Amino acid sequence: MLLLLLLVWAGSSRADEYAAKQRELAEIKEAQSRAQALLADLAKTESAIMAELRELDQELARAKQELARVEQARQRTSASLAEIEKEVKTATQRYEESQAKLAEIMVGYNRRLRQLYMSSGTDLLDLLLVPGAVDDWVMRLRLFSALLEQDVELYQRVSAQKAATEAERARLNRERTRLQQERTRLTQLERQAQQQVDQVAKRRAERDQKLQEILKEKSGQEQAIKELAANSQRIQAWLEANKPPPPPTPKPTPGTAEPRVKFARPVAAPITANFGWRLDPLDNVNRFHEGVDFGAPEGTPIKAAGEGRVVLAGWVGGYGYTIIIEHANGYSTLYAHASRLLAEVGQWVNTGQIIAEVGNSGVSTAPHLHFEVRRGGQPVNPLEYLSE
Structure with missing residues (x-):
C-alpha cells in the first residue's frame, strides 16, 4: 500500500512538473510574441x-x-x-x-x-x-x-x-x-x-x-529574443524527453465489435475547412488537413468533445495554444489556435466542460478552432465521430 501511494505521489508530482513546464513554455511564447511585436515597432x-x-x-x-x-x-x-x-x-x-x-x-x-x-x-x-x-x-x-x-x-x-x-x-x-x-x-x-x-x-x-x-x-x-528562444528550446527538449506515455489502447474481446465512439461538437460554429487534402490558404500548396476548422469569433468558449484527461496544454509551434485530451479506447482530441487555455495537464475534464477560448495563435489567418480526432495516434475524419 505504501509503495502504491509513493508511485501515485511520484506520478502526480511528475504530472505537476510537466504542467508547470508547459505553463512556463506558454509564458515564454507570450514573451516572445511581445518581444517580436516590440521589435517590429522599434524597426x-x-x-x-x-x-x-x-x-x-x-x-x-x-x-x-x-x-x-x-x-x-x-x-x-x-x-x-x-x-x-x-x-x-x-x-x-x-x-x-x-x-x-x-x-x-x-x-x-x-x-x-x-x-x-x-x-x-x-x-x-x-x-x-x-x-x-x-x-x-x-x-x-x-x-x-x-x-x-x-x-x-x-x-x-x-x-x-x-x-x-x-x-x-x-x-x-x-x-x-x-x-x-x-x-x-x-x-x-x-x-x-x-x-x-x-x-x-x-x-x-x-x-x-x-x-x-x-x-x-x-x-x-x-x-x-535570443535568450527566450534558447529557454524555449531547452523547455521543449525537456517536455519531449519527459512526455507522459499515452494510456494503453484496450483491445476488443474476440468476437465482439469495437464500440463506436461519439464526440460532442467542441464549439457552436459552422465548419469552414474539412478533413483531407486541400490548398493551404497560407502558401497555396496542396496539403493534407488532419482535422476540421470551425469559424468562430475570438473568445468563443471551446468545450471538451468527450471526457478524458488533459495530456497537453500549451504552445505547440504552428498550432499555437493547444490542448490535447486522451479519451478511452485509444482516442484523443486536439484543440488548436486558442487565445486562452482554461485546463491544465493532468486535469480530468468532462464532456462539454469549457477548456479554452477560440483565438488566432500560431500559424493562422483568422480566429477559428482547428479540431482533430486521433485514433491510436493517427488522424481520422472528425465528422464521422461527431454527434449530430
Missing part, C-alpha cells in the same frame, strides 16, 4: 527616424547653402563699400583741393585788381612829362588785363572741376548709403540663415540621439 520607428534624418540632412544642406550665399553677398557688398569709401575720400580730397585752388585764384585776382586800380589813378600830366611813360603805363594795363582774364578763366575751369567733383562725391555718398543699407540687410539675413542652420542641426542631433536610443533598445530586444 518601424527606426525606419521613420532614418527617413526624418535624410530629410533633415537635405534641409540642413539647403540652409547651409543659403547661409553661404548670403555670407558671400554680404562680403561682396562690404568689399564694394570699402572701395566706395576710398573713392569718397579721394573725391573729398579733390573737392577740398578745388576749394583751396579757387581761394588762391581769388586772392591773386583781388591783388591784381587792386594793383590795376591803383595804376589807373596815375596823373596823366606826369605821364606826358616823362618820355615813354605813357607806353609803359598802357603796357602795364594790358598785362594786368591779361592776368585778370587768365584768373577768370582759371577760376571758371577750377569751379567746373569743383562742381563735377561735388556731383561725383554726392553720387558716391548715395551709393555708399545704398551699400550700407544693403550690408545691414544682408547681415540680418545672414543672422537669420545662421539661426536656421543651428535650428535644423539641433533637430537633427535630437533625432540622431533618439535613433541611438532606439538602436540600443532594439539590440536589447534582439538579445532578449
Whole structure:
C-alpha cells in the first residue's frame, strides 16, 4: 500500500512538473510574441527616424547653402563699400583741393585788381612829362588785363572741376548709403540663415540621439529574443524527453465489435475547412488537413468533445495554444489556435466542460478552432465521430 501511494505521489508530482513546464513554455511564447511585436515597432520607428534624418540632412544642406550665399553677398557688398569709401575720400580730397585752388585764384585776382586800380589813378600830366611813360603805363594795363582774364578763366575751369567733383562725391555718398543699407540687410539675413542652420542641426542631433536610443533598445530586444528562444528550446527538449506515455489502447474481446465512439461538437460554429487534402490558404500548396476548422469569433468558449484527461496544454509551434485530451479506447482530441487555455495537464475534464477560448495563435489567418480526432495516434475524419 505504501509503495502504491509513493508511485501515485511520484506520478502526480511528475504530472505537476510537466504542467508547470508547459505553463512556463506558454509564458515564454507570450514573451516572445511581445518581444517580436516590440521589435517590429522599434524597426518601424527606426525606419521613420532614418527617413526624418535624410530629410533633415537635405534641409540642413539647403540652409547651409543659403547661409553661404548670403555670407558671400554680404562680403561682396562690404568689399564694394570699402572701395566706395576710398573713392569718397579721394573725391573729398579733390573737392577740398578745388576749394583751396579757387581761394588762391581769388586772392591773386583781388591783388591784381587792386594793383590795376591803383595804376589807373596815375596823373596823366606826369605821364606826358616823362618820355615813354605813357607806353609803359598802357603796357602795364594790358598785362594786368591779361592776368585778370587768365584768373577768370582759371577760376571758371577750377569751379567746373569743383562742381563735377561735388556731383561725383554726392553720387558716391548715395551709393555708399545704398551699400550700407544693403550690408545691414544682408547681415540680418545672414543672422537669420545662421539661426536656421543651428535650428535644423539641433533637430537633427535630437533625432540622431533618439535613433541611438532606439538602436540600443532594439539590440536589447534582439538579445532578449535570443535568450527566450534558447529557454524555449531547452523547455521543449525537456517536455519531449519527459512526455507522459499515452494510456494503453484496450483491445476488443474476440468476437465482439469495437464500440463506436461519439464526440460532442467542441464549439457552436459552422465548419469552414474539412478533413483531407486541400490548398493551404497560407502558401497555396496542396496539403493534407488532419482535422476540421470551425469559424468562430475570438473568445468563443471551446468545450471538451468527450471526457478524458488533459495530456497537453500549451504552445505547440504552428498550432499555437493547444490542448490535447486522451479519451478511452485509444482516442484523443486536439484543440488548436486558442487565445486562452482554461485546463491544465493532468486535469480530468468532462464532456462539454469549457477548456479554452477560440483565438488566432500560431500559424493562422483568422480566429477559428482547428479540431482533430486521433485514433491510436493517427488522424481520422472528425465528422464521422461527431454527434449530430
